[in-house]
Amino acid sequence: MQRTLSSALYRDPVVYGRERDAVFGAGWQFLGHENEAATPGDYLSAEVAGRSIVAVRGKDAVLRGFHNVCRHRAGPLVTDRSGQCGGELTCKYHGWRYALDGRLRSAVGFGATEGFDPREFGLFPVRLETWRGFVFANLDGAAGPLAELVAPLDGLFEDRGVAVGSATLRRSHELACNWKAYVENYLEGYHIDAVHPALAAEVETARYQVRMNGAVAVHEVPTVGGVNDGLWAWLWPNLAFNVYRHGMMMVEHMQPVGHDRTRLDYLYFYDPESADMDAVLAASDTLTHEDKVICEAVQRNLDAGVYDWGVLSPRHETAVGWFQSRVAEALS
Structure with a gap:
């Protein structure tokens, strides 16, 4: 005879916090289908383990994943479930612009700052893989294929x-x-x-x-x-x-x-x-x-x-x- 899990595991916010990392962050999570982001600049977004993720089709036709977080002060890049961003991702907070491959293209109005190298402020990448057109993300980068x-x-x-x-x-x-x-x-x-x-x-x-x-x-x-x-x-x-x-x-x-x-x-x-x-x-x-x-x-x-x-x-x-x-x- 197999017992069920304890009811505490269904009502404890601390347990849920552990699950976010151990279950959802460590495995593959569904984002959507490739046909939702078929042409360059098309994107789809989803929340995975409490993190907002965006997958965007590059000019080279590659679908790439990023955390939906600007490297400036954590503003969002997209706010819709899916859409078309044109040739770049633009932060909704201060307007920093990123190429579709994640490189920081312009820290708008930031000015010359000693020690600031734009090459070090690209978007945080997220691992993506697809199966039969279905797009999945793995946050910790350690899941099997x-x-x-x-x-x-x-x-x-x-x-x-x-x-x-x-x-x-x-x-x-x-x-x-x-x-x-x-x-x-x-x-x-x-x-x-x-x-x-x-x-x-x-x-x-x-x-x-x-x-x-x-x-x-x-x-x-x-x-x-x-x-x-x-x-x-x-x-x-x-x-x-x-x-x-x-x-x-x-x-x-x-x-x-x-x-x-x-x-x-x-x-x-x-x-x-x-x-x-x-x-x-x-x-x-x-x-x-x-x-x-x-x-x-x-x-x-x-x-x-x-x-x-x-x-x-x-x-x-x-x-x-x-x-x-x-x-x-x-x-x-």
Whole structure:
């Protein structure tokens, strides 16, 4: 019998601070897709482990990552999720300008200063790697190759013929719960019959299975109708690839924004000529709302201090136990 993690790990800001470095700063975190920054000057930004990151396409077509921090007095370079900056990144505070490769181009109005060498004040770099067009960042620079982490997904995508559609749509949802409470909910189908009646009518929950391979957990269940394809793949520590029918996929980033808050960033890829987006979005919104209600209720009970630990089903919650073991190892 495997015990759950202690409830203290879901409500303690100190634990969350440790997770920011040990889990999110030390691994690969999703930023977006290359098609969001396709031409020179295009950029996309995201928060990773409490740090603001910007990825910008250079004039040489290379996508580079930087901390979204001016070297002068820490002003931001960009404030939008994505956009076009032209031929340089310009600080929003005092107007210092940087080339797209991170070099300081102009300390505007700074004047001649003894000991100030602009070559020493380039942007702080961030390591980027891509897989199938998806862009990831590693803050500490010490993570293994991204290709090794996502290798189990390659075979899965090939076997199922998963392709990234040409059109994209972004949506976000805020949840009042610790990120782990939501991830654990995602990693089991045990709750489907009780929480998701519409989904339960579309899938054969009795044949639901979750398989772990490396850093990947794959959910598979036969479908009997509806828009769901019955394939959900999750990548440590907080990213999921949800496959729908009609040639559509949704990338789900489970982003912690505090010890008791989580933001779900959804990036939909679809073929506008074949995807029934209205049906997909309706199903997605329903599932998200149902998960939000139950996860927030669980968080309130975790915060109350009555419950410390529970037990995990060896049949239905193996992926939850696997995830919790990885969290405990990262924090040890």
